[in-house]
Structure formats: structure tokens, C-alpha cells
Amino acid sequence: MLSMAASSAQAQTADRKTALSGNVGLLQYRGNMGTDFWDRSEPDLEVGGGGTLSRYLSPTFDVALLGYYQTYKFSSEVRAGDNFEARVGMVDVGLKLKLNNGKILKEDFFIQPYLMGGGGMFLTNSQGRANGRNFFNQIRRPEVFALAGLRFRLSDAISLDLTTSQHYAFTERVDNLYGSPNDKLYDRFLLHQAGVTVAFGKMKDEDKDGVSDKKDKCPGTPAGVAVDPTGCPLDKDGDGVPDYQDKCPDVKGLAALQGCPDRDGDGVTDLDDKCPDVAGKAELQGCPDTDNDGVTDLDDKCPTTPAGVKVDATGCPLDRDGDGVPDYQDRCPDRAGPASNKGCPEIKAETKKRLSEATKFINFEFNKAVLLPSSYPTLKDLAAIMAEYPDYSMSIAGHTDSKGSDDYNLRLSYDRAASARTYMLSQSVPAARIESRGYGETKPVADNATAKGQAMNRRVEFDLYLTGDPNSAEVKYGAAPTIAELKATPAGVPTVKKAPAKKAPARKAPVRKRK
Incomplete structure (x- = not known):
């Protein structure tokens, strides 16, 4: 048994x-x-x-x-x-x-x-x-x-x-x-x-050539084609092209050419080669293409097109939006814009005005990074601008006046800019297109010696720039501290610049009202 x-x-x-x-x-x-x-x-x-x-x-x-x-x-x-x-x-x-x-x-x-x-x-x-x-x-x-x-x-x-x-x-x-x-x-x-x-059990033989799939080295052989013991079609001239596919079955040729010869060695049979004595490309019927744009030299109106650039039937670079800036140089290939703006739509004057005035309407709770509801309409309008200009990114830069310690002001300016960014993200602005940073008291626009100047310096600025270009805030103010640098800064209660001790009783307002 x-x-x-x-x-x-x-x-x-x-x-x-x-x-x-x-x-x-x-x-x-x-x-x-x-x-x-x-x-x-x-x-x-x-x-x-x-x-x-x-x-x-x-x-x-x-x-x-x-x-x-x-x-x-x-x-x-x-x-x-x-x-x-x-x-x-x-x-x-x-x-x-x-x-x-x-x-x-x-x-x-x-x-x-x-x-x-x-x-x-x-x-x-x-x-x-x-x-x-x-x-x-x-x-x-x-x-x-x-x-x-x-x-x-x-x-x-x-x-x-x-x-x-x-x-x-x-x-x-x-x-x-x-x-x-x-x-x-x-x-x-x-x-x-x-x-x-x-x-x-039945031997698996998908192509029904009499050789099991397990042993078949050529499992896709068409029905009725004679095969050898390994299941591969016969090839009497030994050129690697099976007889049933070989257009020249009695003469060795190239497998890529169905077993037929090619005297200029360009991969196109002599019968089909429009340039049989000059090596060319198979996709161009054997003719050369110097700039490799897919258009033969004979028909190419832009023969020096850079490698890899897509071209039209005349060999010239594509310009999908028809603005005169070829796609490979156009930062906005699907939206028309002047060459002076890298082929992208220019920001309208009215939009620039909305951006510059936005800072006036962004307000926070006293000495905090919490947005007041009065800021929401302006931030929603900025989100609409981002949707209107999909090829642009936005920089949000926070600033403070000079009251308080430098470290505290730097942290507060960053947190306020980040708070504005977080709200705009909630309005479906892609995170990759919006960046926030803080400069503290280092970039005043007015004299901190007056209350009016201090109010002007306490601001959040919004700037658009073409995605891929340098950050607009960095262009204006230089590099800002990184998030890691901010986290490394010791947190604490803001330190307000004080008058000499003998004059301390003369202060009229508490420090907490200075931001």
C-alpha cells in the first residue's frame, strides 16, 4: 500500500x-x-x-x-x-x-x-x-x-x-x-x-504545440506552427527569426527586420529605407535626424532644437498656449503670458493692490498668534487670489515692533504668520504653494519711537511669486530663521525693554498692552 x-x-x-x-x-x-x-x-x-x-x-x-x-x-x-x-x-x-x-x-x-x-x-x-x-x-x-x-x-x-x-x-x-x-x-x-x-490531470499547454508550458521556452507559439522539443518554432536559416515569420527564410538576416538584410545597418530593410545609403532612424524610415527631435533633417525648420524638447511636425518646439514662449521655456505652458514673465500671466494691478492692503486687515488677540474673526474675510479673499493664479506661490511674512525681547518677538512674528497660513490651508490652498516665516523686529517699515510707527511695524505681509522662483519675502528681507532655529529659541514670557529703575513708577500702561 x-x-x-x-x-x-x-x-x-x-x-x-x-x-x-x-x-x-x-x-x-x-x-x-x-x-x-x-x-x-x-x-x-x-x-x-x-x-x-x-x-x-x-x-x-x-x-x-x-x-x-x-x-x-x-x-x-x-x-x-x-x-x-x-x-x-x-x-x-x-x-x-x-x-x-x-x-x-x-x-x-x-x-x-x-x-x-x-x-x-x-x-x-x-x-x-x-x-x-x-x-x-x-x-x-x-x-x-x-x-x-x-x-x-x-x-x-x-x-x-x-x-x-x-x-x-x-x-x-x-x-x-x-x-x-x-x-x-x-x-x-x-x-x-x-x-x-x-x-x-491535463498537461498545461496554452499554445497547444504539444510541449507543456513548464518546458515550453516559447509559450506563445501560434496554432499549427511546427516546433522543436523546447516548444520553439523551427528556424532553418538560423537567424533567430522563426520560419513562419521570416520574410527571407533561406538567407540569414536580422531578427528586428523579420530575417531580411540591411546594408547601411540602420535597422531599416533596404526595401523600406528612404535613405538606404546613409544610416538613419527606423522611425524615420532610415533617414537621419541631427537634433533628435523626431523630424528628419530634410523637413526640420528648427534644426537646432535642444535635446528632449517636444516639437511639432515642422521640428519647432511646441507652444500649447500660443503666447510665443515655447513650452520647454514656458513656466506656465497652459496659460498665456508674456516672455518677460516667463510665459506666465502677469498679476493684475487690482490684485497687487489687494495684496498690499491685506496687511491692514489682519488682526490678532493681544500679545498672541490667535486671529481675530475680522481677519477672515481678507484671508478668504487671498485664498481666492491663489485659486485665480495657480502658477504662483505665496509668501507670508510676520513682523513686530521693537517692544519686548528679540527672541520673543521673533517667535511671535513666526507664529502669527503661521496662523494666517493655517487658516488659508483651511480654504483649500495647497500646502506646497504657501510658506510662512517670521522676522520679528528686524525689518521695520517705520520708526519704532512713535506709537504710529510701532503700529505700522506690527504687520503680516502677503506676496505672490512664480512657483520655482526665489521666495518674495527672502528677496525683500533676506533669509529668515528656520523652524528648527525657532524651536531652539527658549520660550518664555516676553521681556519688555524697561526704563531705569528709578523711573519705573512713571510707566503709564502695563507691558501686556504693548503688542
């Missing part, structure tokens, strides 16, 4: 994963009554049979469900008159190790050795005479087994197997004699088998 299981498993492949087997076998016994292991001198030959259902797991392993049945008789060699007759059944599950796994032997090698092991149930009705007493035992006990076998591959689907396995049932009641050496279970059986296995 085990050998059949092994054989069925062995017959299987990735194309034929399920197999059924039938086998004949011969049992031999070893126990307290004696043994006939490896001895068939008995005149009466008892044989049994079985079947196996197996499943392919991998080139190295299969799994099988095994069944075997035989009637077995034995007469004691130790005590005259002792004997038994057993109807033996075995049902097992086994895991098979195949040595023809492609690492030791090829999978399709004719002789394929294997090993198997597993366990199951030993089912026996045994009757006879032992120690002068008749007995009848019905046995249902677990067993384990080990098997060695040879498979002879007759075809992809059929195989012949010869195996020997030893079964160790966890019982001594087959011969009804107890007290085996060392008090161990002693009834064991050898099973010699020969069997035939048939593997089921």
Missing part, C-alpha cells in the same frame, strides 16, 4: 497533481511465535491488495492516503500447534521524500528512488491457538511505518513501483502472546509491494 502511495505520488507532477494507484502485496510477520521476514519458503502464497490517493506538493514532497488489506496465516516455529490467521487492514497517511527532485536526480529520470514515513490505524481480526488455548481478537490500534521504494517512469502519467515497508502496530495481540523481550510491543509486519499508478 505504502509503496503504491509512493508510486502514485511519484508519478505526479505540477501538471498532474492527483493520482490513483493499485497494487498487490505480500505481508511477512515477526512476533513471539517466530518470524518469516525475508523468507518465502512457505508453500502457500498469500497476497493482498490496496489502493492509494495521493497529491503532489512540490518537486521534493508528496502526501498520500494509503489503504491495504490481506489475509495472513502463520504457524509457530517455537511451540507446535500454535498458529494464527489474521485479516489485516491498514489505513495510513504518509509523507514522501523524492530523490528525483532536480537536485539529486532529474525529475523525469527513469529510475526514481524515494522514502516515505507516516502513521495511521492497524485494523485486524485475528484468531488461532496460543499456549494451548484458542483465541479470537478484534484489534483497532495505531501504527507507524517507514518505506523505501523505486519508481520506474513509464510515461508522464503511468509508473511502476517496487517498495518494501515495515509496519509497527502498537499491539501484541495479533498472535495473542504477551511478555515480549524488554516488555515492548513485538508484533511487526513487512510489506513488499508492486503496483501501477496513474496520475490524473
